[in-house]
Amino acid sequence: MSPRLKKQVLCLTVVLMLALMSGCQGTAGTPNNNPEPQPPVDRDKNGPPTGDHNNPDGENDGKGRESESARLLQQIRQLAAAGKVPGCDYAVKTNCIEDVEQEWGKPVQTDYVAEAKGSFASYPNHDVVFGFNKGAQIFDIRSYDKQLKAIRLSDLKKLYGKPDLSRSYKGEDIIGYVVSEEFKIRFVFPAANKQNPDPQLDHISVFYPRGTVNEMADDPGVEW
Numbered sequence: 001m002s003p004r005l006k007k008q009v010l011c012l013t014v015v016l017m018l019a020l021m022s023g024c025q026g027t028a029g030t031p032n033n034n035p036e037p038q039p040p041v042d043r044d045k046n047g048p049p050t051g052d053h054n055n056p057d058g059e060n061d062g063k064g065r066e067s068e069s070a071r072l073l074q075q076i077r078q079l080a081a082a083g084k085v086p087g088c089d090y091a092v093k094t095n096c097i098e099d100v101e102q103e104w105g106k107p108v109q110t111d112y113v114a115e116a117k118g119s120f121a122s123y124p125n126h127d128v129v130f131g132f133n134k135g136a137q138i139f140d141i142r143s144y145d146k147q148l149k150a151i152r153l154s155d156l157k158k159l160y161g162k163p164d165l166s167r168s169y170k171g172e173d174i175i176g177y178v179v180s181e182e183f184k185i186r187f188v189f190p191a192a193n194k195q196n197p198d199p200q201l202d203h204i205s206v207f208y209p210r211g212t213v214n215e216m217a218d219d220p221g222v223e224w
Helices: 003-029 056-080 097-104 146-150 153-160
Strands: 109-113 118-123 128-132 138-143 165-169 172-178 184-190 203-207
Touching: 056 146, 056 153, 056 184, 056 203, 097 118, 097 128, 118 138, 153 172
Parallel strands: none
Antiparallel strands: 109 118, 118 128, 128 138, 138 203, 165 172, 172 184, 184 203
């Protein structure tokens, strides 16, 4: 190989080496502009993402509860006008406690409550308590059905309007409405306070005031 050719090959080799070194440095110094990969979004198999951004503050859940509450309150009012509560076929005035015992058996517990003018038979398996007078006539049916928890104090006042009775007694707020000429209904809530300004319903009571009257003893009974 001639000296001139050797010089040309040497120069070409140096140029190639410099180019390779420059390329390596450029690759090492180039920042990664791609963002960190985002975690996958939980999705329902047949629906949109289930994150809170699709249901801010449980909006849909709240609307569902309000809808269920309105349905229950309408049902309660219709049944109360007939002297009944949801989930129970017995009625105040027309049934006596023996009717219940024939089908449901003896109550778990029976207590006489003087200020209520009668005895109260508890059937916890049915979430029901019956109040009856000395003649065994049922004048009060109380339901503790768990589905009633869907009703809040604000729901009741919104749908039923101004109550005919509103009082506090032993840590409870009692809201009452006249539903017919003979029957009334009481909604019993835990007393509202700063920690719980809109409490859930505890139980309802369909009431027949005339059933507490004792004419022989000149006792006018109780109105609520």
